[in-house]
Amino acid sequence: PPQSSEDGGAGGLGCLELVQVGVNLLRFWTVEGRNASWQSATLGAEGQWQTFLCAGFVGVDPWAANYAPMKPRLNGMRTVVGCQDGSIYLLAGLALNKAVPAHTGPVNVLSCHAEGLASGGHDGLVKVWRYSDASGSLEVLCVVDIATQGSVAPIIRSVELDPGANRLLVGTLGAEIFEVNALDGTNVTVGGGPILQGHAQPDMDAEVHGMAPHPTSPARFVTTGDDATLRVWDCESRGVVAMTALECASRCVCYAPQGDRLAVGFGCPLKKKAKQQDGKWVILSAGDFSVVADGLTDGQKWLSDCKWSPNGAVLVFGSSDNRVYIYNADDGFALKAAAVAHNCPVRSLDFSKNSLFIAGNCSEYQLNFLDADTGDVVSDLNKVKDQKWASCTGAMQWAALGCWPPHSDGTDLMTCDAALTPGGGGRVGVLATGDNFGRLKLFRHPCDSALAQFKLFRGHGATMPSHNPRAARVRPMPAAAPVMSGEGWPGLSKVRWTAQGGWLLSLAARERVVFQWRHDADDLGAQDEDESEALPLDDDAFLETLGDDADAEALEFLDAAAEQAFYEAQAEAAEDAKSGKKKKKEKKKKDRKKEKKDKKEKDKKA
Numbered sequence: 001p002p003q004s005s006e007d008g009g010a011g012g013l014g015c016l017e018l019v020q021v022g023v024n025l026l027r028f029w030t031v032e033g034r035n036a037s038w039q040s041a042t043l044g045a046e047g048q049w050q051t052f053l054c055a056g057f058v059g060v061d062p063w064a065a066n067y068a069p070m071k072p073r074l075n076g077m078r079t080v081v082g083c084q085d086g087s088i089y090l091l092a093g094l095a096l097n098k099a100v101p102a103h104t105g106p107v108n109v110l111s112c113h114a115e116g117l118a119s120g121g122h123d124g125l126v127k128v129w130r131y132s133d134a135s136g137s138l139e140v141l142c143v144v145d146i147a148t149q150g151s152v153a154p155i156i157r158s159v160e161l162d163p164g165a166n167r168l169l170v171g172t173l174g175a176e177i178f179e180v181n182a183l184d185g186t187n188v189t190v191g192g193g194p195i196l197q198g199h200a201q202p203d204m205d206a207e208v209h210g211m212a213p214h215p216t217s218p219a220r221f222v223t224t225g226d227d228a229t230l231r232v233w234d235c236e237s238r239g240v241v242a243m244t245a246l247e248c249a250s251r252c253v254c255y256a257p258q259g260d261r262l263a264v265g266f267g268c269p270l271k272k273k274a275k276q277q278d279g280k281w282v283i284l285s286a287g288d289f290s291v292v293a294d295g296l297t298d299g300q301k302w303l304s305d306c307k308w309s310p311n312g313a314v315l316v317f318g319s320s321d322n323r324v325y326i327y328n329a330d331d332g333f334a335l336k337a338a339a340v341a342h343n344c345p346v347r348s349l350d351f352s353k354n355s356l357f358i359a360g361n362c363s364e365y366q367l368n369f370l371d372a373d374t375g376d377v378v379s380d381l382n383k384v385k386d387q388k389w390a391s392c393t394g395a396m397q398w399a400a401l402g403c404w405p406p407h408s409d410g411t412d413l414m415t416c417d418a419a420l421t422p423g424g425g426g427r428v429g430v431l432a433t434g435d436n437f438g439r440l441k442l443f444r445h446p447c448d449s450a451l452a453q454f455k456l457f458r459g460h461g462a463t464m465p466s467h468n469p470r471a472a473r474v475r476p477m478p479a480a481a482p483v484m485s486g487e488g489w490p491g492l493s494k495v496r497w498t499a500q501g502g503w504l505l506s507l508a509a510r511e512r513v514v515f516q517w518r519h520d521a522d523d524l525g526a527q528d529e530d531e532s533e534a535l536p537l538d539d540d541a542f543l544e545t546l547g548d549d550a551d552a553e554a555l556e557f558l559d560a561a562a563e564q565a566f567y568e569a570q571a572e573a574a575e576d577a578k579s580g581k582k583k584k585k586e587k588k589k590k591d592r593k594k595e596k597k598d599k600k601e602k603d604k605k606a
Helices: 398-403 469-473 480-485 523-531 539-549 560-605
Strands: 016-022 025-032 035-040 052-058 078-083 087-092 095-101 107-112 116-121 125-132 137-145 156-162 167-172 176-181 208-213 220-225 229-234 239-245 250-255 261-266 281-285 291-294 303-308 314-319 323-328 334-340 346-351 357-362 367-371 413-419 430-435 440-444 455-457 492-497 503-508 513-518
Touching: 016 052, 016 078, 052 107, 052 116, 078 107, 087 107, 087 137, 095 137, 107 156, 116 137, 116 156, 125 156, 125 167, 208 492, 208 503, 250 303, 261 303, 261 314, 303 346, 314 346, 323 346, 323 357, 398 413, 398 430, 398 440, 430 492, 430 503
Parallel strands: 208 250, 220 250, 413 492
Antiparallel strands: 016 025, 025 035, 052 078, 078 087, 087 095, 107 116, 116 125, 125 137, 156 167, 167 176, 208 220, 220 229, 229 239, 250 261, 261 281, 281 291, 303 314, 314 323, 323 334, 346 357, 357 367, 413 430, 430 440, 440 455, 492 503, 503 513
């Protein structure tokens, strides 16, 4: 049957009714089958066309027997719309019935139910309203100021009202979720504060890059981000246990070997504050975050990575000005050298276990070895070929060569880390990698074969390095581009094993999300390894296993008779090869003679 004029409709019942809001846009859609039609709202003199941010329905119990969930206007519901100027519009059908002043800033979100609604605004307030069906108006029941709950960015982005339990869930721009009482606005979380929190997004370009596990505690790690905060996390409780504000954005952090101090590097590609000092660093106490040493700004651009030497005597920072800054931690953090070895921003730094050498990667896929004392490039690779490394975070290294795909399919390894310490639930010899598609892979370490097998895990998104929608249809940009331009870091920014390898942490910069993965060894593999025993290998099988790699050192394992048989076999193979070459030469000679003979006969006939 046709809709009545009071319902503002002039068509059939349809299958679905929708409300669409946007910039100077407020439309009511009716969808019937594959056909859709819309009618614009009429605001009259009381309303004003502007940006409408959210919408909902009030006035009818959704559990009523005659409730039609697909046709809200036919149920007698009133449409409520959140506006840019802070008002809430109530519409009867298509016409504006009343404009209610609600917030001093834009109304970002509405959570509606039969008897009222909850609104969240840019002013940091959440208001609970009662709707009167008789008068068609809204009455404020409770006002909650999220700033008083300890929010770092009290701008409301999400609200969910449970009228039965009188509870409110509030999400903020500070990446926090609060649970409060809808009657009096008190925080119902034990101890107060948010029930969940993360790094905030003060602007659209905010990212999180800094992450480092605690060197001794198997369940602690620290992160820093563009929101100028440092947060210490606990893997057991899956939450923040300590937090402090920094003077500006930070994209690198690391613990001292004893875990008592934190090195924090400042800066980011885009200026977040007027007094942002790119290239500056600071040393904080890991306990109370007090300043231990306030470093100078030696670099010209933001710092991208930092590492402490295993003996704690050297601290290095990698910068986006292509330099590696080496400091003497035992002498008041005096600058020892500013190494100029890379042609692009530094992406990762690793120390050797003896603290003598530094391995660095940059965005141009270079691997350079530096002397930790002088900063000079190590040109004689024999000095580092047998070195054992305290960490393995550079994607361009010999131990991670097999992690790169054999074909150019657009994959770019953004980060990696190897579990090099035994204990916990983890195992030594596992290499984790993260790529620009948000994929997490586990390899055996070292991984130097292009045919290396791996286990693939998904969870993160493949964030593109540009806000341009067309960028989703093109190949991802090289790693150097987003690092320099600040247009977004694609995929995973960091993967790190916690102390003892019990957890693996993966960080997506644009998502500002840390995934926590528990690493459990394969029970069957561990059982096979425990029950395995060495079996004797006869000489023939030994030689066959060696193949082309048999040399004088390998022959030491054979007795004299086997050695003689080996040389005889080698001589026989050489003779066969020589004979084969001779036969090939004779065959070519015969073929040439036959060609000449055939040509003469052909000429004679002609």
